Amino acid sequence: MNNSLKHIEPMVHHSQINVPYTWWAGDTAGRFLKTLRDEQTIMGTRCNHCARVTVPPRKTCPTCFTENQTWTAVSDQGTVVAFSVARRQLAALVKKVPVIFALIRLDGADTALLHTISQVDPAEVTIGMRVRACFSKDAGATIMAISHFVPTN
Ligand SMILES: [Zn+2]
Numbered sequence: 001m002n003n004s005l006k007h008i009e010p011m012v013h014h015s016q017i018n019v020p021y022t023w024w025a026g027d028t029a030g031r032f033l034k035t036l037r038d039e040q041t042i043m044g045t046r047c048n049h050c051a052r053v054t055v056p057p058r059k060t061c062p063t064c065f066t067e068n069q070t071w072t073a074v075s076d077q078g079t080v081v082a083f084s085v086a087r088r089q090l091a092a093l094v095k096k097v098p099v100i101f102a103l104i105r106l107d108g109a110d111t112a113l114l115h116t117i118s119q120v121d122p123a124e125v126t127i128g129m130r131v132r133a134c135f136s137k138d139a140g141a142t143i144m145a146i147s148h149f150v151p152t153n
Contacts, residue, residue, distance in 0.1 A: 016091070025141075028057050028058065029056065037139070037141040040076075040145070042073065042113075042133065043057055043071055043072065044074050044106075044111075045070065045071060046070045046071075047061035047063065047069060048066070048068040048070055049064050049066045050063050050064045052110040053108060053111070054109070054110065054111050055109040055113050056113060057069070057071070074106045076133040077130065077152060078105050078109070078130075078132075078149075079128060079130060080102050080103070080104055080117070080125065080129040080130075081102075081127060082103040082112070082127065083102040083117070083127070084101050084102075085099070085101075086098065095116065100117040100122050101114065101116055102114070102131070102149065115133075115143070115149055116149065117131055117150065118134075118148040118150060119151070120151050131150060131151055131152060132149060133149055134146070134147045134148055
């Protein structure tokens, strides 16, 4: 091996790419997101076979795989079932760190919704904590129509 190549530092080039795209949300997610935007209401689907309520809604029940679903509103309050704290400001994070990501099971739902919790010290977040949704009218028909969740007590 040529000794002159042993101690060469790897060349690193920092850059960013811009990848704009359009994505059709579909009938189920579209209705969920429009209801968030227009009514500040969180909707799920109740399976007419097993009665599980899925939030965000699914066209097909994730438990029994039937498409026989009924739309139902769930509470804007729920319970933290899991959480993680992002402390490094990666480019993909829209919010300033620390960002508390949480799985929140809303009252009336059998599944958990992934979102963020704000206005609390990350060290104070616990599994079982009660939270409520704060809505944003500026976010359009996106999941960010729920701006974040806050502790209720
Ligand atoms: Zn089912």
